[in-house]
Amino acid sequence: MSGALVLGVVASAVMSGTSLLYATLGEIVGERAGIVNLGLEGIMLIGAATGFAVTALTGQPYVGLAAAATAGTAVNLIFAYLVVGRRANQLASGLTLMFFGLGLSALEGRPFVGALIAGLPKVRLPGLGPAGLGGGFMNDDILVYLAVPTALLIWWLLFRTTWGLRLRAVGESPSAAVAAGLDPARLQYQALGLAGLFGGIAGAHLTLALTLTWAEGMTAGRGFIAIALVIFAKWNPLWAIAGALLFGGAESLQLQLQAAGADVSPFVMNMIPYLLTLLVLILWGWNRQSAAPAALGRSFVGVE
Amino acid sequence: MVRIPLLAAAGAALAALLAPGSSVAQDKPPLTVGAIYVGSVNDYGYNRSMKDGLEEMKRNIPGLKLIEAENLPETAESERVMEGMIQQGAKLIFATSFGHQQFAFNLAKTHPDVYFEHAGGWMQAPNFGNFFGATQAAWFPMGVAAGKMTKSNTLGFVVGLPIGYAIGNVNAFEMGARSVNPQAQTRVVVTGGWADKAKEAAAATALIDQGADVVTMHVDSPATIVQNAEGRGIRSIGFQSIAARQLAPKGWLTGLGFTWGPFMTETANSVIAGTFKPAMVRQGLGQGMMAIAPFGEAVPDEVRALVTAAADRVGKGFNPFTGPLVDNTGVERIKGGESWGGDKMGNFDWYVEGVIGKAK
Numbered sequence: 001m002s003g004a005l006v007l008g009v010v011a012s013a014v015m016s017g018t019s020l021l022y023a024t025l026g027e028i029v030g031e032r033a034g035i036v037n038l039g040l041e042g043i044m045l046i047g048a049a050t051g052f053a054v055t056a057l058t059g060q061p062y063v064g065l066a067a068a069a070t071a072g073t074a075v076n077l078i079f080a081y082l083v084v085g086r087r088a089n090q091l092a093s094g095l096t097l098m099f100f101g102l103g104l105s106a107l108e109g110r111p112f113v114g115a116l117i118a119g120l121p122k123v124r125l126p127g128l129g130p131a132g133l134g135g136g137f138m139n140d141d142i143l144v145y146l147a148v149p150t151a152l153l154i155w156w157l158l159f160r161t162t163w164g165l166r167l168r169a170v171g172e173s174p175s176a177a178v179a180a181g182l183d184p185a186r187l188q189y190q191a192l193g194l195a196g197l198f199g200g201i202a203g204a205h206l207t208l209a210l211t212l213t214w215a216e217g218m219t220a221g222r223g224f225i226a227i228a229l230v231i232f233a234k235w236n237p238l239w240a241i242a243g244a245l246l247f248g249g250a251e252s253l254q255l256q257l258q259a260a261g262a263d264v265s266p267f268v269m270n271m272i273p274y275l276l277t278l279l280v281l282i283l284w285g286w287n288r289q290s291a292a293p294a295a296l297g298r299s300f301v302g303v304e
Numbered sequence: 305m306v307r308i309p310l311l312a313a314a315g316a317a318l319a320a321l322l323a324p325g326s327s328v329a330q331d332k333p334p335l336t337v338g339a340i341y342v343g344s345v346n347d348y349g350y351n352r353s354m355k356d357g358l359e360e361m362k363r364n365i366p367g368l369k370l371i372e373a374e375n376l377p378e379t380a381e382s383e384r385v386m387e388g389m390i391q392q393g394a395k396l397i398f399a400t401s402f403g404h405q406q407f408a409f410n411l412a413k414t415h416p417d418v419y420f421e422h423a424g425g426w427m428q429a430p431n432f433g434n435f436f437g438a439t440q441a442a443w444f445p446m447g448v449a450a451g452k453m454t455k456s457n458t459l460g461f462v463v464g465l466p467i468g469y470a471i472g473n474v475n476a477f478e479m480g481a482r483s484v485n486p487q488a489q490t491r492v493v494v495t496g497g498w499a500d501k502a503k504e505a506a507a508a509t510a511l512i513d514q515g516a517d518v519v520t521m522h523v524d525s526p527a528t529i530v531q532n533a534e535g536r537g538i539r540s541i542g543f544q545s546i547a548a549r550q551l552a553p554k555g556w557l558t559g560l561g562f563t564w565g566p567f568m569t570e571t572a573n574s575v576i577a578g579t580f581k582p583a584m585v586r587q588g589l590g591q592g593m594m595a596i597a598p599f600g601e602a603v604p605d606e607v608r609a610l611v612t613a614a615a616d617r618v619g620k621g622f623n624p625f626t627g628p629l630v631d632n633t634g635v636e637r638i639k640g641g642e643s644w645g646g647d648k649m650g651n652f653d654w655y656v657e658g659v660i661g662k663a664k
Contacts, residue, residue, distance in 0.1 A: 114344070
């Protein structure tokens with residue numbers, strides 16, 4: 001593998017892994033509070049469409065980004081009301097949210113298909129290029145630069161603050177949390193709001209940085225990959241960095257290998273990222289000791 | 305005394321306005337046409353070209369009514385929507401995406417008085433025909449443009465799905481490039497779908513990283529790839545619709561577009577006259593359905609002349625798929641003296657010499 005190939009793969013992995021990382025981090029926060037959100041795909045789509053639409057309207061990509069984050073938060077809070085307030089089944093509600101997001105984003109984005117936007121501006125940061133290769137510059141938008149610091153922030157939030165401790169307590173055992181005087185519902189709402197924020201940002205990165213276009217359903221399953229990456233990361237934000245890079249890297253690797261002329265069928269190449277995810281999930285499954293929050297997916301109906 | 309003529313004039317005008325059969329009443333349209341698109345017409349690509357053709361048909365036949373539905377997936381949903389259009393009086397339906405074929409065909413059986421034209425397929429019935437551009441040979445002049453304008457001798461081609469027709473396009477492109485530049489090579493990346501924008505962006509990046517300084521594509525919309533290339537200062541050649549030129553003011557070289565208007569007008573007129581004949585229509589460059597986009601500023605006159613000359617050759621019947629042709633692994637695929645005609649264009653599962661990639 002030539003240096004150019006490696007450099008290309010790393011740069012591309014970082015670009016496509018960024019949105020995956022934000023989505024995974026959001027989902028980790030939600031799942032740590034005990035709520036599985038299968039509708040992450042829908043949230044990402046809403047973030048993507050809203051970000052694109054507002055950027056096309058205002059010409060300000062950062063305003064679009066803020067709008068995307070707000071929209072993601074708002075829609076996820078609807079989901080929160082369903083599963084926390086009304087104690088609906090989480091899996092069913094999540095899938096419903098996915099379809100809702102698919103439709104709403106399509107409706108939102110329709111007037112803007114084909115619009116030309118400037119996209120998030122790229123910022124040159126010296127001295128941070130891939131070690132030893134290239135000019136030692138990284139030239140990306142701020143979401144890429146903030147991705148790993150955000151993961152560290154979430155890790156700190158979950159494992160080093162009282163709020164995080166309380167959140168994890170709710171995810172492990174809501175009745176114990178109630179006994180300790182906490183309000184599980186409030187914490188879950190907060191967690192899901194934060195998850196929605198990141199889901200919206202993840203979607204916005206796709207339209208505002210990666211492709212600069214909007215098309216219906218353009219996340220193409222990335223939301224579900226992020227849900228799988230949460231399991232891969234064992235609900236730990238630091239491992240999520242590795243997971244997002246791995247998957248983003250696999251996707252860009254197969255395209256770079258094709259461009260370099262690899263003597264492998266293109267169908268097989270396109271399968272690589274998904275095969276990798278399957279492999280990782282199978283290997284992780286051997287570990288009997290489950291790292292999942294104990295009360296994940298269960299509706300808490302209160303103590304008598 | 306002046307008042308009476310005024311009053312009379314006002315009265316007459318009022319009577320005319322209120323009289324039945326005045327200009328308020330609508331004439332019955334000569335034909336109601338329904339059209340379904342798989343994507344959005346704002347895609348600078350395939351769907352845009354279909355929309356442009358239908359608008360031309362509408363302009364050519366005054367009073368024609370057009371009902372459209374965008375973003376229709378290639379599922380039974382499309383059948384329901386087409387049925388709805390028939391209920392609204394459509395007598396001619398254009399099913400513009402390949403995957404709509406079976407559903408349109410089902411309706412053709414249950415509605416023998418409605419006519420259907422499907423893009424890209426092969427099914428036939430008394431009220432069902434197909435049409436498409438003969439794209440493969442038309443890529444030859446595109447290759448000529450790319451071969452002349454490249455400095456790195458590496459060309460990039462993004463393919464959605466490696467179906468025979470797409471591989472044929474790549475082959476003709478490379479052969480056109482080689483005809484003016486024997487060193488030119490084409491690298492191919494397959495994204496696995498006709499409209500995955502994120503993958504298209506990454507594919508374009510991969511090709512540029514591997515040294516391509518001209519990129520082109522066979523996907524539904526050239527927009528993402530053209531924009532991506534423009535962002536990195538790379539030249540591009542468009543496909544599907546010539547509207548994508550606006551996206552790359554500096555890097556645009558040329559492009560291939562579909563001009564469906566004349567065929568659609570002809571078909572609509574035949575339905576009105578009651579002379580519709582089902583057929584499998586394939587028209588290439590110079591035959592009405594395909595056209596070459598305006599050249600970009602970067603293209604010098606001598607290159608324009610070469611491309612136009614190559615296009616004329618194709619229009620007059622030049623078939624680049626004439627033997628002996630060897631594929632990129634050294635196996636002879638078309639023997640000397642033989643040539644592959646239009647009916648064989650879906651059979652390509654090999655790339656010609658000079659293409660770097662694996663076809664299957």
